[in-house]
């Protein structure tokens with residue numbers, strides 16, 4: 001519906017705005033404003049409406065702003081391009097479609113995704129205006145092996161960015177989940193295209209929960225946490241910019257030295273360190289004590305047969321002890 005996002009941005013400050021002034025701004029009638037307010041409410045935005053005062057968004061939101069994001073990318077590593085979209089099926093799918101046609105590294109953020117995708121074919125619930133949906137298109141030289149540990153390194157970059165913005169206690173779950181309070185705060189989905197032996201186009205997709213309503217949580221099949229619950233109420237544009245900045249710096253280091261220089265940082269944030277865990281593979285299940293990761297990003301599992309190294313892929317890890 002035309003003007004929906006403009007309307008949301010006009011009331012995003014959490015103050016009252018009359019139907020008349022909103023109508024004037026958007027050049028539509030008060031009745032049309034009311035219809036759009038109802039659509040926004042059906043999308044999960046809580047909006048008060050008081051006769052004589054107008055409309056107020058209960059929780060003020062900060063819409064993505066390209067200039068503000070760019071001003072937070074102070075990196076010596078340059079970003080070739082940044083796109084900020086209102087809606088897209090999936091930022092990963094979008095960037096994959098651009099691979100080979102645009103200069104890299106290139107980033108894309110969207111306010112919402114209609115077909116956001118997670119690992120193992122799961123959907124990624126992506127409501128409008130309150131979370132981070134970011135994809136970075138990057139070119140990797142040096143074949144598939146040079147990508148060992150990439151998604152773990154991305155987890156470290158995200159955790160470092162959040163710590164730098166004073167969001168405490170972010171942990172990592174092998175291979176690519178971001179955790180806090182023992183619940184999922186975000187995830188990483190790395191997808192590849194191109195000639196893997198020589199030059200691979202890599203799309204690094206990151207989803208981070210900033211604010212997810214109770215209603216939206218019903219569509220997510222695991223316990224999740226958002227930044228608001230963790231007491232973090234910083235700027236989404238600053239978070240997006242600082243995250244891109246950290247990714248650019250860390251990707252450069254990763255390209256030169258591989259995962260080994262991120263190994264200690266990852267292990268220091270391992271949510272299941274020392275816990276009994278099971279690794280679910282497509283046709284089998286491994287049990288053992290989680291002992292972090294090695295310099296290639298493989299999970300080290302202490303079993304009766306000795307230390308097993310588990311390579312990531314379509315695997316998932318979960319604790320056996322209920323305490324973790």
Ligand code: BTN
Nearest residue numbers: 090092116117118119187205207
């Ligand atoms: C996971 O399953 O934990 C990975 C989730 C990755 C979600 C992000 S949101 C931005 C990017 N676009 C997508 O469609 N998926 C990734």
